Amino acid sequence: xxxxxxxxxxxxxxxxxxxxxxxxxxxxxxxxxxxxxxxxxxxxxxxxxxxxxxxxxxxxxxxxxxxxxxxxxxxxxxxxxxxxxxxxxxxxxxxxxxxxxxxxxxxxxxxxxxxxxxxxxxxxxxxxxxxxxxxxxxxxxxxxxxxxxxxxxxxxxxxxxxxxxxxxxxxxxxxxxxxxxxxxxxxxxxxxxxxxxxxxxxxxxxxxxxxxxxxxxxxxxxxxxxxxxxxxxxxxxxxxxxxxxxxxxxxxxxxxxxxxxxxxx
Amino acid sequence: xxxxxxxxxxxxxxxxxxxxxxxxxxxxxxxxxxxxxxxxxxxxxxxxxxxxxxxxxxxxxxxxxxxxxxxxxxxxxxxxxxxxxxxxxxxxxxxxxxxxxxxxxxxxxxxxxxxxxxxxxxxxxxxxxxxxxxxxxxxxxxxxxxxxxxxxxxxxxxxxxxxxxxxxxxxxxxxxxxxxxxxxxxxxxxxxxxxxxxxxxxxxxxxxxxxxxxxxxxxxxxxxxxxxxxxxxxxxxxxxxxxxxxxxxxxxxxxxxxxxxxxxxxxxxxxxxxxxxxxxxxxxxxxxxxxxxxxxxxxxxxxxxxxxxxxxxxxxxxxxxxxxxxxxxxxxxxxxxxxxxxxxxxxxxxxxxxxxxxxxxxxx
Numbered sequence: 174x175x176x177x178x179x180x181x182x183x184x185x186x187x188x189x190x191x192x193x194x195x196x197x198x199x200x201x202x203x204x205x206x207x208x209x210x211x212x213x214x215x216x217x218x219x220x221x222x223x224x225x226x227x228x229x230x231x232x233x234x235x236x237x238x239x240x241x242x243x244x245x246x247x248x249x250x251x252x253x254x255x256x257x258x259x260x261x262x263x264x265x266x267x268x269x270x271x272x273x274x275x276x277x278x279x280x281x282x283x284x285x286x287x288x289x290x291x292x293x294x295x296x297x298x299x300x301x302x303x304x305x306x307x308x309x310x311x312x313x314x315x316x317x318x319x320x321x322x323x324x325x326x327x328x329x330x331x332x333x334x335x336x337x338x339x340x341x342x343x344x345x346x347x348x349x350x351x352x353x354x355x356x357x358x359x360x361x362x363x364x365x366x367x368x369x370x371x372x373x374x375x376x377x378x379x380x381x382x383x384x385x386x387x388x389x390x391x392x393x394x395x396x397x398x399x400x401x402x403x404x405x406x407x408x409x410x411x412x413x414x415x416x417x418x419x420x421x422x423x424x425x426x427x428x429x430x431x432x433x434x435x436x437x438x
Numbered sequence: 439x440x441x442x443x444x445x446x447x448x449x450x451x452x453x454x455x456x457x458x459x460x461x462x463x464x465x466x467x468x469x470x471x472x473x474x475x476x477x478x479x480x481x482x483x484x485x486x487x488x489x490x491x492x493x494x495x496x497x498x499x500x501x502x503x504x505x506x507x508x509x510x511x512x513x514x515x516x517x518x519x520x521x522x523x524x525x526x527x528x529x530x531x532x533x534x535x536x537x538x539x540x541x542x543x544x545x546x547x548x549x550x551x552x553x554x555x556x557x558x559x560x561x562x563x564x565x566x567x568x569x570x571x572x573x574x575x576x577x578x579x580x581x582x583x584x585x586x587x588x589x590x591x592x593x594x595x596x597x598x599x600x601x602x603x604x605x606x607x608x609x610x611x612x613x614x615x616x617x618x619x620x621x622x623x624x625x626x627x628x629x630x631x632x633x634x635x636x637x638x639x640x641x642x643x644x645x646x647x648x649x650x651x652x653x654x655x656x657x658x659x660x661x662x663x664x665x666x667x668x669x670x671x672x673x674x675x676x677x678x679x680x681x682x683x684x685x686x687x688x689x690x691x692x693x694x695x696x697x698x699x700x701x702x703x704x705x706x707x708x709x710x711x712x713x714x715x716x717x718x719x720x721x722x723x724x725x726x727x728x729x730x731x732x733x734x735x736x737x738x739x740x741x742x743x744x745x746x747x748x749x750x751x752x753x754x755x756x757x758x759x760x761x762x763x764x765x766x767x768x769x770x771x772x773x774x775x776x777x778x779x780x781x782x783x784x785x786x787x788x789x790x791x792x793x794x795x796x797x798x799x800x801x802x
Contacts, residue, residue, distance in 0.1 A: 225644045244645050247510070248653070250533055252503075256505075259497070260519070265644070286500070
């Protein structure tokens with residue numbers, strides 16, 4: 174990227190990457206989506222792979238991801254983003270392909286696609302935003318909703334006897350040989366954002382190796398759906414979500430060193 | 439495996455499903471995504487056997503849902519893509535087919551139908567006519583629908599389907615049935631590499647700095663914009679009318695017209711011979727494109743024939759389109775078998791005779 178230090182006589186401390194369009198984010202104030210979008214596109218910009226990256230947008234709050242990401246993108250049906258990404262990657266094995274989904278999309282309606290995409294070791298990056306709620310439809314219970322958490326469809330709190338347990342799908346994926354790199358990150362602090370960016374960079378680097386699926390869960394917030402201020406939501410996330418969805422790497426390439434080399438497609 | 443003998447193409451004896459799959463290979467399909475279901479699993483099997491030798495992609499998906507969404511992704515990425523399934527599996531695919539139609543992605547879908555409703559039977563049926571020609575999924579859209587009635591056409595229509603799909607950026611469906619998929623007939627396969635690939639400047643291949651990003655989507659929140667998309671689709675469907683195809687058999691001197699597609703048309707061909715031996719001057723109109731439907735050809739026949747008898751392997755589906763085309767000018771009758779049963783030529787002749795008899799005694 175060209176180094177620019179001055180703009181209009183001011184010191185330039187941040188510049189929007191060319192991989193983001195000028196369209197203003199429609200996300201609620203404090204929502205993690207826009208941060209994840211930016212981090213993702215910063216990496217694509219910094220790696221110089223805008224012309225080699227194809228993304229898949231989900232159904233959910235980030236349904237318009239393609240309005241903000243200045244790259245070739247496809248909009249998938251609810252739950253099917255990783256199947257769509259599979260189709261793209263199989264046609265363009267030399268391109269960088271990622272899917273972007275929320276918890277309802279990836280861990281409820283799209284559970285089968287999620288598991289089988291990783292099980293095939295599709296050489297893509299899957300990004301999973303977990304905010305324990307269906308945001309776009311108005312705050313209904315998600316598969317990742319915590320026990321006793323109140324949502325518009327668990328108004329008395331999530332009761333495991335009738336509604337099951339929070340689905341730790343990322344933990345489930347760890348045991349699949351097709352998974353190459355699995356990590357759980359967040360975007361609620363500056364430090365967390367930096368770590369997420371590292372994880373995204375690694376994932377795109379790994380994609381060049383053709384060794385399997387990279388999967389990043391981002392534990393995120395939903396101030397509107399949780400009915401909290403952004404600050405409250407970030408606090409709530411730390412206190413309530415991290416114990417169930419602890420931050421950190423779940424599977425790193427060194428762990429899978431004995432895995433047989435994936436054959437070229 | 440080649441078939442040229444003394445410069446002439448040699449016919450091979452093949453199953454319909456295999457002829458279709460081999461034809462797809464020769465049409466230079468980039469990727470096939472599928473899921474096993476009777477009576478079309480030979481298509482997936484043939485691809486898994488042959489595609490690796492030809493450097494194409496074949497993927498057995500975890501479900502029809504996944505398979506059709508892989509088709510969406512791969513077709514959106516600019517590939518020449520197909521999938522196949524049978525009735526229940528095609529029902530599962532409908533949501534994504536609607537997306538594909540809206541996003542205007544060319545691809546080839548094959549439905550080797552079986553008897554329904556529900557899990558039904560694995561025997562042949564034409565019970566998916568409505569689903570195929572009226573859209574099938576949600577929203578106002580159509581597929582290009584081709585109805586083969588022989589193993590030769592199972593092979594040929596792969597090329598026709600892809601050509602039309604790419605010409606109109608509209609998914610095309612081959613609507614066959616279990617009998618056409620399973621039966622063996624002689625077939626002369628299309629020539630490899632005879633279907634050039636068009637430029638797809640709309641595909642998601644990675645955005646160079648020199649152009650705007652390509653987005654494949656069917657989401658247009660603004661209703662004015664969504665109506666605009668609909669108008670464009672409808673204009674496209676109107677334009678497709680020039681692709682109407684049908685076959686006329688023994689209609690020159692006919693007093694009565696049979697209308698049937700696919701396997702039913704094969705039955706009716708025999709019925710025409712049998713009826714004419716009995717002195718009944720009947721002919722057959724066989725729609726080849728079920729969408730666009732040959733309504734003008736049927737409408738023109740109203741000046742010539744006394745009535746229409748539509749023969750289908752269902753409870754009466756295409757008969758509604760025939761009746762719309764006839765528009766009340768002549769009576770339209772129906773003879774069908776359901777649930778995987780195939781009418782015999784004798785069944786058809788018997789129905790025809792009773793209709794002719796009623797006619798002669800009712801002094802019209």
